[in-house]
Amino acid sequence: MTVTSEEHILVINPAEFSTKAYEAFRQLPFVSSLTVIPGVGYGGRSTTVREVTAEEWARTTILLTGRTLPPSREAAPNLKYVQLFSAGSNQLQNEPFYKASDNTIYATASGTHGPAISEWAILMMLNFFHNSHLYSKWQAEARWGSDSEFPRPVIDQFGRTLGVLGYGAIGRQTARVAHALGMKVIAHSFSSPPKRERVEVAVPNSGDPDGSIPEKWFTGVEQLDDFFSSGIDVLLVSAPFTPETEKIINKKTLAKLKGAYIINVARGGLIDTDNLIEAAESGLIAGAALDVTDPEPLPDGHKLWSVKNISISPHISGHCVGYENRVTNIAIHNVKQLRAGKTVTNRIDKSKGY
Structure with missing residues (x-):
């Protein structure tokens, strides 16, 4: 994994999640920008309320998302790490970008729930x-x-x-x-x-x-x-x-x-x-x-x-206050691990499907 001099964070924030959690990224010396786009839906079912611009996709190196991914590998050439808001990843299995992005590391939110x-x-x-x-x-x-x-x-x-x-x-x-x-x-x-x-x-x-x-x-x-x-x-x-x-x-x-x-x-x-x-x-x-x-x-x-x-119950057993803080904990830990050339936690093995 190539260590870039700076990271550009894009968060597609699920509905009702506080944006304050993501301010922790700004405290990291290697983070150059943080963009938070509101989403609809909870956790892994969330999608963005507006289209991500071509410029936003192009500069993003780290993505926090429910299920929204770039439209193509060419649209997000710098994306190296995707942090999911869900413990499962089955919602991505048929996404073209997921199947084509062999150089991108994906991690689940396992442990959050x-x-x-x-x-x-x-x-x-x-x-x-x-x-x-x-x-x-x-x-x-x-x-x-x-x-x-x-x-x-x-x-x-x-x-x-x-x-x-x-x-x-x-x-x-x-x-x-x-x-x-x-x-x-x-x-x-x-x-x-x-x-x-x-x-x-x-x-x-x-x-x-x-x-x-x-x-x-x-x-x-x-x-x-x-x-x-x-x-x-x-x-x-x-x-x-x-x-x-x-x-x-x-x-x-x-x-x-x-x-x-x-x-x-x-x-x-x-x-x-x-x-x-x-x-x-x-x-x-x-x-x-x-x-x-x-x-x-x-x-x-x-x-x-x-x-x-x-x-x-309607798929709500994992809902709790502070969910977004826990996902951010995983993402920050893993970004530091990546930059140090170390193993990330919750990494998805595509061959296993989780």
Whole structure:
């Protein structure tokens, strides 16, 4: 990677994100310019509200974006680093610039979402097993309810098993919180051998830095069946969405997860929606919490809306105050790494799709 004497930063800022976070770039002696263009949409779904000018693309060396990329390699000859606002990169896979820009390094925002999404996952799990959705109903009705109205017995999670499919930043922070509740944690990593150590740049001291929380690790496609058959009570789906993981939760998988509660914070396409509905309605699985769906957005009238033991939220589990500061932390760290000729964090491997 060639070190230029100066960097020109272009930020396509998602809606409602504060621009103050990006002022940190101005404190870096090698940053010559900072351009912030307002965007619409959140995180990786955001796009710019206006066209980026030819002059802006031409001078940009560092880009922070949701999914907006230059129209061609010739339009942005100096672009060497792209920082995404999302933990996933599937929104770029078919973009011409992404496929053609072999000399550009891409990095995700992995690590940014860990605290918020892990809390959402634990919230949904506890809400389900404690039937707490009824509390606000009783209060609104101004009456003293009874546990005889619970649709299911209360189950605390102490001693139960959390299976984490995809032990990245989100999986590690969720494992940390679940472990504090007394849960046993097992993990599956598609890389073999798994990378046990992971130090978070976006949110320092979060997650599982040395990979010591899981009592057992499973790796690669060849150990998926063993993982799903290992007595999982709660399954967290936090793996990247790739051709390898598409509909990885299917009829065969669900049979191995009999009785489990499934939480999907990754992408809707990792789960076969029809198979999930059938498993939930038949009682094969306890239920599910979905922050992502297939299709997404979930259309009006879709059958998934009416399944009683499935909860749905509109892809917002990672929303939190200060999100943009965490992404900026990653970008600044990586730009310094690049200029020093060192490895960047969260670098996307195009051959893997994440």
